[in-house]
Amino acid sequence: MQRLGISKETTWLDLKNGVRVRVRPLYGPIYWAAQNRAQRYFSAFQEGLTAQIAAGADPASLPDLERQETKDGWYQHFFVQALAEEGIIEWENVEGADGQPVKPDVLAIAELMEIPAQAQAFFIAYTQPYNAVVEEG
Numbered sequence: 001m002q003r004l005g006i007s008k009e010t011t012w013l014d015l016k017n018g019v020r021v022r023v024r025p026l027y028g029p030i031y032w033a034a035q036n037r038a039q040r041y042f043s044a045f046q047e048g049l050t051a052q053i054a055a056g057a058d059p060a061s062l063p064d065l066e067r068q069e070t071k072d073g074w075y076q077h078f079f080v081q082a083l084a085e086e087g088i089i090e091w092e093n094v095e096g097a098d099g100q101p102v103k104p105d106v107l108a109i110a111e112l113m114e115i116p117a118q119a120q121a122f123f124i125a126y127t128q129p130y131n132a133v134v135e136e137g
Contacts, residue, residue: 007025007129020092021084021090021104022089023089024087024089030086030087031083033086038075041082042074042075049062077119083126084119085110
């Protein structure tokens with residue numbers, strides 16, 4: 001049996017170092033949009049690596065996507081980034097290098113998700129309500 005009624009309300013999530021993000025609810029369309037976006041990002045990343053090698057870059061200096069763990073790690077990174085881009089609509093306590101507040105646009109969200117602790121905190125907090133509903137049945 002599956003309980004219905006996932007909240008469609010926005011909510012605030014607390015991340016690391018006082019960062020707070022207001023997010024859209026995570027439900028089907030947001031999740032699948034993030035999956036599709038992550039796949040596009042990963043494909044573009046693979047194409048970029050191929051182009052770098054063709055241009056003479058040393059393959060040893062680039063991620064080895066022949067290793068499944070490396071490939072999975074990069075895809076996970078792009079998926080979390082895409083979830084954040086789909087979900088985050090506002091934030092607090094995020095500053096640029098100049099110390100000034102930064103608005104949550106695609107580039108700033110991507111940069112925040114490049115910080116492993118922030119990405120992990122976001123992923124856990126954002127997916128927790130969805131996972132709880134699935135586990136409850």
